[in-house]
Amino acid sequence: MTTRNFDLKERNVTYQQLVGIESKTIHEVEKKYKVRINEKSDVLEVTGLEEDVEHTLQFLELASEVAVRYQHIDNQDLDYLFSLVDECKTHRFIEVMDELLTRTFNGKPVRAKTLGQKQLIDSMKSHDMTFAIGPAGTGKTYLAVCYAAEQLKKNEIQKIILTRPAVEAGENLGFLPGDLKEKVDPYLRPLYDALDDMFSPERTQRYIDKGVIEIAPLAYMRGRTLDDAVVILDEAQNTTKAQMMMFLSRLGRNSKMIITGDVDQIDLPRHQLSGLKVAHEYLQGINEIAFVKLTHTDVVRHPLVIKILKKFAEGDRNNEENSNHRR
Structure with missing residues (x-):
């Protein structure tokens, strides 16, 4: 078993932004990658097999980028984010999120949400x-x-x-x-x-x-x-x-x-x-x-x-x- 840390502060994202209401995101990630995730003062401690931990960290990196831009992670986003990790397309998607199409009349940014x-x-x-x-x-x-x-x-x-x-x-x-x-x-x-x-x-x-x-x-x-x-x-x-x-x-x-x-x-x-x-x-x-x-x-x-x-x-x-x- 391997344990590695994911620093939330380093990525300018809060625990609440990342995990959502009732920690649903974390529970889904644990189920998907067969790992255990514990929060310890702005650090997520991920424990599991080496490959599973690596996939989890890739997901958390991508999810943090999404949360920073959209302020939160919708539960409906999870399957798509999981698929990006599975297909090794996380970097491509992060580049996509950097591009702004326009803003709504009240200032909300309009970006692509999928490739x-x-x-x-x-x-x-x-x-x-x-x-x-x-x-x-x-x-x-x-x-x-x-x-x-x-x-x-x-x-x-x-x-x-x-x-x-x-x-x-x-x-x-x-x-x-x-x-x-x-x-x-x-x-x-x-x-x-x-x-x-x-x-x-x-x-x-x-x-x-x-x-x-x-x-x-x-x-x-x-x-x-x-x-x-x-x-x-x-x-x-x-x-x-x-x-x-x-x-x-x-x-x-x-x-x-x-x-x-x-x-x-x-x-x-x-x-x-x-x-x-x-x-x-x-x-x-x-x-x-x-x-x-x-x-x-x-x-x-x-x-x-x-x-x-x-x-x-x-x-x-x-x-x-x-x-x-x-x-």
């Missing part, structure tokens, strides 16, 4: 068109809006345009009560939420009133050329091939497009191809276009969400295999 999110941020910066494809909870839409907001703050662009296909209403908005805004707002709410984070609700509304920010259903993009803007298409898996072609051809001078979606959550009728799937197949190999694939490991919501998404994906695969066998 997949870092790849998305880098692609948005370096490409005219970025497709972010992955499951719910991976931060696709939020990071896209944050990037667009930062570009607007820097006067790199003059306008932010956000759109979604209103497929849940069958694109037949006329049957819904209220004016156009009342009809489409339920489908665009996630975009409003992200903007409110970046600008405050009051400033967001002022920008909307002035036309600096435009939020509209996809049908309103037809026939336009969008210059000096960041244009975000959300829920792109629910576009048809024709809608996707129409949208992509709107790209104007000094503009960028960010297209987000989840190909496992298509709500279109079965006979219709998803425009997102078609774009992914047809547009490979164009240097100015980036495709970023986010996975369940990039989900930054409650850990139960990751388990649910995995089970649904597993169930879909099994159903597809059974269907193929029956044929």
